[in-house]
Amino acid sequence: KQEVTQIPAALSVPEGENLVLNCSFTDSAIYNLQWFRQDPGKGLTSLLLIQSSQREQTSGRLNASLDKSSGRSTLYIAASQPGDSATYLCAVKQPAGGTSYGKLTFGQGTILTVHP
């Protein structure tokens, strides 16, 4: 059974700092890994998706890396801003039924607070 763990559970940083969020998963047979952002009481917004054959993806100040063999991914946020404050979730998708489509298995999230 796939298990996804995120460290740290919570992180508080001053504005402008660069930071790294960590995600690990137990079964390396994944199809892709996705990072989401969730604001309090809201749904999920996809930030970055990395296919299993890729090593990293970048979008603006965000960079996500994937080391499938070791079961790890990191989300790097550069020059953090108060508006980045949210819960960050990573999720892995595993092939299902011989296809590449399936459910997402989520970590418990990292609560990020960026203070001015």
Added chain:
Amino acid sequence: DTGVSQNPRHKITKRGQNVTFRCDPISEHNRLYWYRQTLGQGPEFLTYFQNEAQLEKSRLLSDRFSAERPKGSFSTLEIQRTEQGDSAMYLCASSLVRGATDTQYFGPGTRLTVL
């Protein structure tokens, strides 16, 4: 394209009552997923549909839970005889299976509180 919508956004009910939630996916998306998220945890998979067929159900989906997608468009999730442990955010996601991609887009969720 208005995104995935869910109704109601909030539901407060007494233990033992039945509740039904609705999810309207993005138009033409053929896959629809339900997840449950409790406070401080990540979402957990409940079930998914390919068009109108329910293809997978989690063990979390007890016999008090039933989901339907009768015409392959909107979906409903019903919980019978609610228990306090059912209190959670219920998230719906939809995707369009195309080639090798299946990116899920999430709705805002329905927050259920069972008193």
